[in-house]
Amino acid sequence: MRIAVIGAGALGGTFATLLSAAGHDVSVTARGAGLAAIRERGIRLEGGFGRAAARPTALERLVETPDLALVCTKAQDAEEAIRDNAAVLDGAAVIVIQNGLDGVDTATRLLPGSDCFGALSIIAANYTEPGLVTVTTAAPTYLGRGTGPADAATRHWQEVLAGAVPCRTIDNFVGAQWTKLVVNMLNALPAITGLSVQSVVAHRGLRRVMTLSMREAVRVGMRRGIRFGAMQALDDVRLRLFSLLPAWAGQVLPLRMRARMGTVPNLGSTLQSVTRGQRTEVDFLNGAVVREAAVAGISAPVNHRLTALVHEVEQRGSFLGPDEVLARFSRSR
Incomplete structure (x- = not known):
């Protein structure tokens, strides 16, 4: 499956590496030293999920529509990152993996043609240096949307993610x-x-x-x-x-x-x-x-x-x- 990870910091780097290891075709967006490091050496992961390495396609902006996109930027950067990639993101399934309360609403507003979900990750990871992530706590990620029970689409994407990283559906996502x-x-x-x-x-x-x-x-x-x-x-x-x-x-x-x-x-x-x-x-x-x-x-x-x-x-x-x-x-x- 073609999966794009927007924001290859601590959390994005973790997901990109584990999804690549599970056999998916992964691309990531990054900037500056992070982009240069990933292009040169790929992403290295150590700590709670063990040692792994990946060489995803590294871009400043996405150039083609993926099957699934994970928005892993910090909350304050999400709107700009989604806008920058909206031309190819709109129509893809989008999972916002982010702190705060606004991420899914922002994605839904900017990407009217996309099916948008939210994920709450309890993984603790340190962005040790560009291209190197250390996971200090390996923990589940919870996927859902809205205030009701998890629907069929949520369960489908949970199964995709669970093949690479511990992931569970969750009811009452807003709560x-x-x-x-x-x-x-x-x-x-x-x-x-x-x-x-x-x-x-x-x-x-x-x-x-x-x-x-x-x-x-x-x-x-x-x-x-x-x-x-x-x-x-x-x-x-x-x-x-x-x-x-x-x-x-x-x-x-x-x-x-x-x-x-x-x-x-x-x-x-x-x-x-x-x-x-x-x-x-x-x-x-x-x-x-x-x-x-x-x-x-x-x-x-x-x-x-x-x-x-x-x-x-x-x-x-x-x-x-x-x-x-x-x-x-x-x-x-």
Whole structure:
């Protein structure tokens, strides 16, 4: 099958390599050093899925319509990437593998002739260098669309992906996007401090802030009428219960997440963007909680502060120490 992967970073590189190993004809889009490295050496994968290598066709833009396209860019780059490739993408099946809440809607709006799906990947991977990806957590990807049960088309593409990478269909995809958004509250503090996710969770003060941001995200989702989807041992009942817990008790949630990560440092996608000098997707993670809160007529002060601090780190080019981060939250009360 001809499969195009738009965005050959950590996640896109993982999918491209594993799909190539499964026998598919894979092309990828990339830019700059990443494009040059893939053209010269291909993509190398190491870590959780073992060692693998692939030499996909590497392009700045797609030149022919694939059977299936995976959009694996960061959320902030998705619209531009889809527009750049719309002439050949429209009419193909498209799976948006992305954080945030907007990806599938964006693809559907820009590609009216395409059948569009969303995927939530729990794979944690580091873009070690151009053309080299290290998987720190090998985990499933969840495929679906809408708020109802998975349909026949979703099950078909799940079978295609499952031949290369662990993939499951998921009902109530929109609710699952919100569940993943809660999980992605892990990302901001590593980007602010330069610490791994595990190190942030191990720090008592930072863990409390992380817990508050997660609880705030759940409460905003509830005000927006969301029924949270079930994934990674989280579901609507558990998250609603979590929303009622005091901060000291709610910290069990990030602690359990850290336990599932293992010992290999998980840098988080937002920190990886900061270290590469790239714009982060914080506006589509913590910033999405702030926007949804405004629609619901409430505030989200913890996520508002985290969003601002990530942007501060982006602009200044240096991290904040844990004590300074906690002092900023103390002054904002």
